[in-house]
Amino acid sequence: MRADSTTIVALVTAPASGAVGILRVSGPAALEVGRRLAPGVPASPTPRHVYLASFVDAAGAVLDEGLFLYFQAPRSFTGEDVVELQAHGSPRLLRLLLSRALEDERVRPALPGEFTRRAFLNGRIDLTRAEAVADLVAADSEAAVRAAAAGLSGALAERIRALETPLRELHADLEGVLNFPDEAEGADAEAGPRVTALRSAAEALRAEVGRGRLVRQGARVALYGPVNAGKSTLFNRLVGEARALVDDEPGTTRDALEARVEWDGLGVTLYDTAGLREAPGRVEALGIARTRELLAAVDLAVLVLPPGTSRDEASSWTREAGATPVLSVTGKCDVMLEAREEHGSAALPSPAPPRVSGLTGEGVEALRTSVLTWLWGGGTPSAVALVSERHADALRRTAEALGRAEAASRVSTLEVLSGEVGLALEALGEVSGTSVSEALLDTLFQRFCIGK
Numbered sequence: 001m002r003a004d005s006t007t008i009v010a011l012v013t014a015p016a017s018g019a020v021g022i023l024r025v026s027g028p029a030a031l032e033v034g035r036r037l038a039p040g041v042p043a044s045p046t047p048r049h050v051y052l053a054s055f056v057d058a059a060g061a062v063l064d065e066g067l068f069l070y071f072q073a074p075r076s077f078t079g080e081d082v083v084e085l086q087a088h089g090s091p092r093l094l095r096l097l098l099s100r101a102l103e104d105e106r107v108r109p110a111l112p113g114e115f116t117r118r119a120f121l122n123g124r125i126d127l128t129r130a131e132a133v134a135d136l137v138a139a140d141s142e143a144a145v146r147a148a149a150a151g152l153s154g155a156l157a158e159r160i161r162a163l164e165t166p167l168r169e170l171h172a173d174l175e176g177v178l179n180f181p182d183e184a185e186g187a188d189a190e191a192g193p194r195v196t197a198l199r200s201a202a203e204a205l206r207a208e209v210g211r212g213r214l215v216r217q218g219a220r221v222a223l224y225g226p227v228n229a230g231k232s233t234l235f236n237r238l239v240g241e242a243r244a245l246v247d248d249e250p251g252t253t254r255d256a257l258e259a260r261v262e263w264d265g266l267g268v269t270l271y272d273t274a275g276l277r278e279a280p281g282r283v284e285a286l287g288i289a290r291t292r293e294l295l296a297a298v299d300l301a302v303l304v305l306p307p308g309t310s311r312d313e314a315s316s317w318t319r320e321a322g323a324t325p326v327l328s329v330t331g332k333c334d335v336m337l338e339a340r341e342e343h344g345s346a347a348l349p350s351p352a353p354p355r356v357s358g359l360t361g362e363g364v365e366a367l368r369t370s371v372l373t374w375l376w377g378g379g380t381p382s383a384v385a386l387v388s389e390r391h392a393d394a395l396r397r398t399a400e401a402l403g404r405a406e407a408a409s410r411v412s413t414l415e416v417l418s419g420e421v422g423l424a425l426e427a428l429g430e431v432s433g434t435s436v437s438e439a440l441l442d443t444l445f446q447r448f449c450i451g452k
């Protein structure tokens with residue numbers, strides 16, 4: 001599969017007013033096209049040298065004064081000749097420059113992701129790094145930025161290679177025994193254990209998809225519990241501003257409210273929900289139905305209980321969250337302290353859930369930490385390999401083929417064993433891009449923006 005030989009052009013900066021806007025041309029005609037717009041630039045410009053140039057229209061009238069950059073193939077982002085015109089960031093001016101570039105019949109507008117696709121097809125970057133480019137552009141938390149940057153420098157590519165190389169060697173050994181049984185005798189002896197080790201490595205990498213998703217999309221955490229427990233007050237405290245209405249009237253929150261926070265670099269969408277109770281009013285009942293729906297969809301539910309909730313009550317509230325994991329806290333702990341002082345004991349279930357007060361802020365930092373620990377465990381979110389659903393699917397098929405290879409190593413012929421190892425290799429090749437179809441590339445690069 002090769003990149004085609006047309007020259008492509010696109011605006012690479014966002015289509016909005018800004019300080020600078022960049023037009024990028026890539027392909028064999030890039031330099032000629034660029035020089036038609038900036039005739040003051042020498043015919044053989046020094047690659048990677050910045051020229052200050054006038055950009056002109058067909059009649060030679062000056063449209064802008066900007067920077068001209070030439071990257072000579074193959075030392076460019078795409079691996080082709082690339083010219084950049086860095087103009088002032090006027091969308092109208094940039095459209096004029098774009099249509100001038102398109103007057104040349106060798107030039108056409110770039111498709112979404114086509115520059116990156118060419119970089120991949122020209123062997124500048126593998127597929128995981130191409131995908132990291134899109135992840136980086138889409139990143140909306142510090143952890144997502146850092147994890148995508150690691151992917152861009154080849155962190156995932158390296159881990160795939162660490163799997164692909166021994167798998168390829170194993171396949172070569174097996175084929176060797178099949179084709180030259182006398183010379184390669186014994187090369188297949190260790191095949192069983194080698195397959196087993198590779199299979200568990202593939203499974204381990206695949207298991208990181210959950211963390212990858214959490215970093216990419218952020219986590220979803222809902223506060224829920226009985227009416228009037230102090231959920232909205234706690235929500236406001238966690239968000240750091242008075243977003244939700246608070247009142248001593250039970251049933252204050254009707255619609256679920258959401259707010260995006262970033263905790264230790266991890267994006268978290270917090271939800272405040274309508275308190276649950278029997279026999280609510282009509283509108284409140286709609287809110288409660290929405291709470292239940294939301295509880296089923298989040299990564300973690302934080303159950304806020306009023307002080308004095310019995311253990312039985314607490315566990316029946318826990319069941320409301322269904323399959324979603326629950327972290328329980330006792331709210332309004334400032335009140336509870338007073339009650340304790342008055343009565344000398346408290347009706348707490350044991351072990352008592354951690355205590356928080358949205359009003360005073362007590363225990364809120366500890367709650368934040370427990371939520372993070374629950375979502376993330378140890379380690380740093382930015383260090384995660386951004387295994388996507390696409391990667392996980394290819395890794396699953398890799399592991400399945402290796403599973404069949406394992407069985408074949410015990411009961412079947414060498415042909416069958418080697419065939420399954422070959423299939424594993426092919427599935428794994430979809431991750432790095434060593435074996436991909438045109439159709440897969442189409443779907444993959446469609447989600448990129450134009451100019452990327």
Ligand SMILES: Nc1nc2c(c(=O)[nH]1)N(C=O)[C@@H](CNc1ccc(C(=O)N[C@@H](CCC(=O)O)C(=O)O)cc1)CN2
Nearest residue numbers: 012022024071074075076077078079084086115124452
């Ligand atoms: N103005 C501008 N800024 C940009 C880009 C760009 O294309 N233009 N990028 C893109 O979207 C990113 C930078 N990525 C780049 C990656 C590789 C090469 C490059 O020329 N690579 C050559 C040479 C390497 C070298 O000599 O060190 C190569 O890989 O062979 C350029 C940009 C982000 N910033």
Ligand SMILES: Nc1nc2c(ncn2[C@@H]2O[C@H](COP(=O)(O)OP(=O)(O)OP(=O)(O)O)[C@@H](O)[C@H]2O)c(=O)[nH]1
Nearest residue numbers: 227228229230231232233248251252253275358359
């Ligand atoms: N002393 C004390 N009062 C609190 C605390 N949190 C909330 N309250 C009070 O309890 C009442 C209910 O608080 P909300 O935050 O609206 O409770 P909620 O759980 O969101 O209630 P609903 O939306 O009706 O389900 C209000 O009068 C709050 O001022 C707290 O930590 N300590």
Ligand SMILES: [Mg+2]
Nearest residue numbers: 231232252253
């Ligand atoms: Mg509320």
